[in-house]
Amino acid sequence: MSVKSTPGKPRKATSARRRKTGRDGEQELVQLLTPEGKRVDHPDYPLDLSDDELRGLYRDMVLTRRFDTEAVTLQRQGELGLWASLLGQEAAQIGSGRATQHDDYVFPCYREHGVAWTRGVDPLNLLGMYRGVNNGGWDPNENNFHLYTIVIGPPLLHAVGYAQGVQAEGAGSAVLSYFGDGASSQGDVAEAFTFATVSKAPVVFFCQNNQWAISTPTTKQTRSPIHRRAAGWDFPGVLVDGNDVLACLAVTQQALRRARAGEGPTLVEALTYRMGAHATSDDPTRYREDSERQAWEAKDPILRMKTYLDQAGLADEDFHARLDKEDEELAKRVREGVRNMPNPSTSELFDHVYAEEHTQVTEEREQFAAYQASFVEEGK
Structure with missing residues (x-):
């Protein structure tokens, strides 16, 4: 179920945040919730949510992080062959995922566990693939959420092809496709941009720039921000605070509305951070400093949303207690469910x-x- 966004009177007269890139001057960073948990407004991305919707976004992030954490532990215990953690990227995934409507279609890569959650895919289905007992245990057409694609880059081409089909049928829906900063170096991405812009396909390209393509930093991949590449294909590119669930929701909603209206593709670059390893086979301490992670931990997407809810009086002790209980129940279900998965013939x-x-x-x-x-x- 999508969360609605409507224009309205700004809650606070606060200007949009800006980010210095250090390479190409000052770039606007769309932000609606500061790292300190303060609600701000952006003139181009108004967002009006109910209290329940705000609490729901926080709940989504908390539960997504919990089953992700359990998956890492299960892999360490030998229950999974591999796991690609989303730790630190919850806001980018929950915000963008909740921006979709029921008939939109999503093409993930292999780390979009939070997006899967918003589309109603059971976490155990995600874990089954990484345990090696299935090739993706869900029906893509049941949730309009495609199976994971381990190869870097092709999901964008798949998404554009599907979007062209939607366009030809006049379905009035949109397609959302995910990729990372590492995938932006692949030729498939450039080809997808070309096909999408020429046909004005109803597709949104959502880049989770988590700063690292395994051990290669973004600074070694591109001289300018990824969202600026959209200008070369003549469609909009937006830079959003990827640790701000509200901004990710508002920006993706607008991009999807634009796609449904027949205005063509949009590239969203969500600036976030991969707090954990690239996958459980990786050791990030070999190539990045602890100080870097600590700086990004101060921008934790879940902590900032909790701070906002608590300070605004939208979440009391009973709410957090109920969520803690739900959190533990999910963890238990995930542990037991994985260990009881039957081996395939x-x-x-x-x-x-x-x-x-x-x-x-x-x-x-x-x-x-x-x-x-x-x-x-x-x-x-």
């Missing part, structure tokens, strides 16, 4: 190669079954 490897039965696949299945049976006979 090895023959399933052949089940979905083609839509219909294929003689060569049938032959290979029979050969594989005979090979496995030979081990059973040897053990007798």
Whole structure:
């Protein structure tokens, strides 16, 4: 369910925040909630939310972080083969995910666990893929949330193709596609921009710039901010505070409205930080300083939203206590659910190669079954 945004009288007469890049002068950073938890307004992105909607965004971030934390622990315990944590990127994902409408379609990469949450995908389905018991345990068309794509870059091409189909059918919906700063160096991204702008496809490109492409910093990937690339394809590019859930919501809502109205693509660059490792196989202490992480921890998206809610009198002790209980229940369900996942039959490897039965696949299945049976006979 999307959160509505409507123009209204500003709550506080505060100007938009700006960010110095150190490379190309002063760039406007869309921000509606400061790191200190102070609500500000932006003239181009008004946002009017109910108290329940504000609490809901905070709840989404808290629960998303909890099941993400549990997934890291489960991997360390040998229950998952790998996990790509979203720690620190909750606001970018929850804000943008909640901006979508039911009939919009989302193309993630492999770290968009918070977006999956907003689309109603059970966390256990995400974990099943990383445990190796399925290839993505959800029906993409049930939630309009595509399966994860591990390869960097192609989801944008997939999204543009789908958006062109939506456009041809006159469906009136939009497509939201995610990528990271590392993927911005891939040719697939440039190709997607080209196809999208030429056809005015109803697609929003959402870049989570978490500062690191594994061990390569953004400064080694581009000389100018990523959102400025949109100008080369003649469509808008917006820089938003990726640790501000309200700003991410407002900016993505406007970009999606623009797409649905037939005005073409938008590139959103959400400036955030990958607080954890690239994946559980990575050790970030080998290539970045602790001081850098500590500086970004002060901008923690969940802490700033909690501060705002508490100071505004929108969240009391009972609210936090109920959320803590829900948090623990989710963690328990995730732990038990992962450990009780049944192992798939090895023959399933052949089940979905083609839509219909294929003689060569049938032959290979029979050969594989005979090979496995030979081990059973040897053990007798």
